[in-house]
Amino acid sequence: MAVDTSPRSTTWTFVDGEWVEGNPKLIGPTSHAMWLASTVFDGARWFDGISPDLDQHCQRVNRSAVNMGMKPTMTPEEIEALALEGVKKFDGKTAIYIKPMYWAEHGTSYSVVAPDAESTRFALCLFEAPMGTAKPSSLTLSPFRRPSPEVAMTIAKAGSLYPNSGRMIIEAHSRGFDNALALDVNGNVAETASSNIFMVKDGVVMTPIANGTFLAGITRARIIGLLREAGFDVREVTLTPKDFANADEIFTSGNYSKIVPVTKFEERELQEGPVARKALELYMDWARSGGRNDT
CATH class of the missing domain: 3.20.10.10 (D-amino Acid Aminotransferase, subunit A, domain 2)
Incomplete structure (x- = not known):
């Protein structure tokens, strides 16, 4: 049965060295993240030409990865620069959610349950998401x-x-x-x-x-x-x-x-x-x- 997995708004994801439009298929049934939940993410915002505290969100996702037992593959500064590069792919009219993510592909040699830090992967996903600020x-x-x-x-x-x-x-x-x-x-x-x-x-x-x-x-x-x-x-x-x-x-x-x-x-x-x-x-x-x- 065909399932519609397309995003509901304009979406760009940086993964494996390139920007991909839409919802790339990144995790398979044997991926550690798929069945043992080794995923971390963070979320920043871009709106009105600004992205407040983006640097702190990029720093935190790396801390989350380390705390989960994974190895960050990007520096916070690299993630921040990529995010601002990705913002330029949008029309600038709608607020954007900026979501850096890490996940593990494999478990360790001593336990399949524990994520293998060397198998850590990274993606940066940006998608349009209107602000709900001040809505009661x-x-x-x-x-x-x-x-x-x-x-x-x-x-x-x-x-x-x-x-x-x-x-x-x-x-x-x-x-x-x-x-x-x-x-x-x-x-x-x-x-x-x-x-x-x-x-x-x-x-x-x-x-x-x-x-x-x-x-x-x-x-x-x-x-x-x-x-x-x-x-x-x-x-x-x-x-x-x-x-x-x-x-x-x-x-x-x-x-x-x-x-x-x-x-x-x-x-x-x-x-x-x-x-x-x-x-x-x-x-x-x-x-x-x-x-x-x-x-």
């Missing part, structure tokens, strides 16, 4: 939890972590919500199924403290820094679902959509708050006036 979102508490570092590869941006996120989103959608608030193994808030989370109470901005159970994102760190520079009291602390139930304001941060206000948490309606608006304003001002990687 609804949030519910997920029955599923984030794993701890002792039971999952949480020190890498690993593809194997995302089925858990996927089931969180599916379950949330089945109850009429856009996204899910995920707890860690101790019952404290970690993040959402797809982004980092912030809340505001009595003027204080709070976000869960990084504890190894979730990816403390590059955009999250940027927002924390910008808000602090603007005079906000921003604290990384342990937070519970009750804290979010009583919050004055909730918003998320992430590379894909940057800042998203939460206008409904469980059955409680919230207004799009001034801190979320200010965070987005600060981020865009920073990106457009001094952020690296301008094209």
